[in-house]
Amino acid sequence: MLYAIIPLVVDGLANAALIFFVAVGLTLVFSVLRILNVAHGSFYSIGAYVAASMGLWLIGSGLNPWLSFPALLLSAALVAALMGPLIERTLVHWTYGRGEAVQILVTFGLFLILEDLQRIVFGVRSIYADTPMALLGVSEIGGIIYLNYQLLLIGLAVLVLIGLRMFIRHTRYGKLISAVVEDREVSEALGINTRRIFMMAFTLGVFLAALGGALATPTTGVAPGLGAETMVLAFAVAAIAGLGQVEGAAVAAVIVGLARVLAIYYVPALDAVAPYLVMLVVLLIWPFGLFGSTQTRRI
Amino acid sequence: MLELRDVNVAIAGVRVLRDVSLSLRPGICTVLIGRNGAGKTTTLRAIMGLVPIKTGAVTLEGLPLHEQPSYARAGLGLGYAPEDRRLISGFTIEENLLLPALALNLDAAERQRRLDEVYTLLPQLADMRKRPGGATSGGQGKMVALGRALMVGRKVVMLDEPFQGLAPALALDYAKTLAQLRQARTGLALLITESSPNLLDAIADETLRIERGAIEPAETEGNLARDPAPDH
Numbered sequence: 001m002l003y004a005i006i007p008l009v010v011d012g013l014a015n016a017a018l019i020f021f022v023a024v025g026l027t028l029v030f031s032v033l034r035i036l037n038v039a040h041g042s043f044y045s046i047g048a049y050v051a052a053s054m055g056l057w058l059i060g061s062g063l064n065p066w067l068s069f070p071a072l073l074l075s076a077a078l079v080a081a082l083m084g085p086l087i088e089r090t091l092v093h094w095t096y097g098r099g100e101a102v103q104i105l106v107t108f109g110l111f112l113i114l115e116d117l118q119r120i121v122f123g124v125r126s127i128y129a130d131t132p133m134a135l136l137g138v139s140e141i142g143g144i145i146y147l148n149y150q151l152l153l154i155g156l157a158v159l160v161l162i163g164l165r166m167f168i169r170h171t172r173y174g175k176l177i178s179a180v181v182e183d184r185e186v187s188e189a190l191g192i193n194t195r196r197i198f199m200m201a202f203t204l205g206v207f208l209a210a211l212g213g214a215l216a217t218p219t220t221g222v223a224p225g226l227g228a229e230t231m232v233l234a235f236a237v238a239a240i241a242g243l244g245q246v247e248g249a250a251v252a253a254v255i256v257g258l259a260r261v262l263a264i265y266y267v268p269a270l271d272a273v274a275p276y277l278v279m280l281v282v283l284l285i286w287p288f289g290l291f292g293s294t295q296t297r298r299i
Numbered sequence: 300m301l302e303l304r305d306v307n308v309a310i311a312g313v314r315v316l317r318d319v320s321l322s323l324r325p326g327i328c329t330v331l332i333g334r335n336g337a338g339k340t341t342t343l344r345a346i347m348g349l350v351p352i353k354t355g356a357v358t359l360e361g362l363p364l365h366e367q368p369s370y371a372r373a374g375l376g377l378g379y380a381p382e383d384r385r386l387i388s389g390f391t392i393e394e395n396l397l398l399p400a401l402a403l404n405l406d407a408a409e410r411q412r413r414l415d416e417v418y419t420l421l422p423q424l425a426d427m428r429k430r431p432g433g434a435t436s437g438g439q440g441k442m443v444a445l446g447r448a449l450m451v452g453r454k455v456v457m458l459d460e461p462f463q464g465l466a467p468a469l470a471l472d473y474a475k476t477l478a479q480l481r482q483a484r485t486g487l488a489l490l491i492t493e494s495s496p497n498l499l500d501a502i503a504d505e506t507l508r509i510e511r512g513a514i515e516p517a518e519t520e521g522n523l524a525r526d527p528a529p530d531h
Contacts (some may be wrong), residue, residue: 032414172401178400186385191373191402191451285483 006144008261014219016257017157022230023237024164028203031244033179033198035095038107039232040209042077042114047210048222049122051075055129055217068131072218076211081089084203093195093200111227119224126221133218149218156215160208161250168246177201179272181244209234236275240282242292249251252290300325300488301346301364301455303412306355308345308512315341318355319511323455323488328481329521330499331492333509337467339492340382342509343457345380346490347372357453378452380444380457387432390423392443395432399451417446420480438469445476462498464519477502 026040053070090269091110095103136148168174179187180197188194191292213222236254241248256275263274282290301323308316309512316338323329324514333339344350346357348369357364359375367375378399386395396417420426427439435443441461448456461477462470481502483488492501496506508515 172404174396174402175390175394178389181401182389183385183389185349186387187398187402188369189349189373189379189381190399190447191370192369193368193402195368206410276515 007146008265009151009258012258013254014147014257015260016253016255017153018212019218019230019233019237019256020157020231020250020253021160022209022234023213023241023253024160024246025208025212026203026234027238027241027244027246028120028164028208030238032177032201033092033096033266035092035103035107036094036100036229036243038104039114040107040205040229041229042111042118042233043083043206043209044213044216044230044234045118045227046083046114047079047213048217049077049118049127049213050210051214052127052129052217052222053122053173055131056127059129059131065131065135066133068129072132072214073211076207079210080203080207084144084206087206088199088202095196095225096198103140106117111231115224118227119164120202120224122136122294124224126190126223127217128221130218153215153219156160156251157250160192160211161247164246170186172232175265199266233275236279239277240289242286242289245289245291248289249293300360301490302356302358303342303346304341304356306342306357307352307353308341308346308350310341310350315509315512316345316352319345319353319509319512321514323490325454325486325488326481327504328477328489328491328499328502329504329505329507330496330506331490332494332496334494338512339494339509340459341512343381343459343492344489346457354511356464361450363444372397376452376454378440378448378450378456380413380448380458381478382443382463384431384437386435386440386447390428390432392435395443395448396424396446397457399447402467403437403451411417412439413450416483419442420449420483421446421476427504436512438465438473439471441465441473442476445473448524449480452487453488454486455488459492460492460494462493471477473500474498475500504512 021043022044024035029035029037029040034145051072053069054075058067058071059065073149085112096105133147133149136152138145139148140146168178176187176192176197177200179190180192180194184194213226233256237249237252238265240255241252255278259278261275262272303321304317306316306319307314319338319342321329331339335365341350345352346364348364348367352365359377363374364375365374372379387398390398394412396414397410400413405413416466421442423439424442428437444459445461448458456488461473465473478501481489491499
């Protein structure tokens, strides 16, 4: 029994790790900018495409294959630095303070644009770049074989969770972000450049999504549709946690990750619906998510 | 020091400030009296850039403030305590006080110097520095909001209805603190709004009345105190 469960849990957690990166970015952007960015999943797929292309280029040019690891991080940073400020300044900032309908229409439009741009730039065929996974190999513990890359993913997600927590609680910009989340106007009156904070938070959200996408490339092929698929998953996680909850997103990602893997192992037909079944049940019992409420506005 | 010249503000098409002109001078405590809805809060918000002004000018030592983004005011020496306190509930009292210093990126020594100054003036805050901002009473919250405004208000400090909802004993405390503040920081320009003139009699150097968004013609000092308080 145990032999069957452990790989399942590792699979589930690795899966959860990837969803967590995207969902926590989504929830961060929501709590600071008060915007549900429907295009958020596209940053995941763009991060994946850029990482896969960079990985293939690295191998093709005969450089040290271990460079693929920093390349994953670099691609996420690149996507965030190039797209975050640009999209926030040109498009997203027009929707601040407007109705949800406007925000969803604008970000959905952005999603469509980004999806087609990806098709134009990266084509429609799947790209595989699994060098990092192959390099790390497998380890055998107690007769069970693990993909080391999966363990790395889980470790990285925990690190990002802790890092994000430390950043928000203990750094200057983290505290300024918390203040803006709670009261934008007073923050402005106290000397906080809230425009800059919005841009930073949005860019950080893009980075987290792109990081998830980049880290996912070694485990899967990158193909059109990845952005949409990821977006709904991230939304399910954020909704289960309660929008705006960082630790909550981690817990919810684990729930969704495990639910998906359980479905794949035991009821393959339910693979795609499992996250939404969980979301449905959670929201029926806790309408504001497991950790959310109408009152709290924290990150 | 701080001048408003013919400031007009409209919110949703309704004029809420009409040709408001006033000037704050160093060391002078100006009190702005008016009923609820007369435009006191909007006057302060217009100075802080939290509502856009339609016409007119707000200048600080000749610098046109209305052309600056709102957040720039703190760095220029304007401190503001809104009526409803608006502390950050997830922060401790001390973190709340330090927030504007953090926003302005003051160096550690300067930050500590200003914090000590606030604690000297408001020793009760030092005793509860570790308490969460969300767990303060209304009166304590007002003190924190005052301290927070003083952290950046090097030239001008604006307090929006600081006595509103304070218990009499606390109101007395607060008034004493204001008197001490004026002694400690003699060059500070103060602007305080209130709906009833009596409370600020002792510290007002200049009293202005605002009615339906317009400042009423100046009256000689002392007259106002004997006027009956306006109805609410």
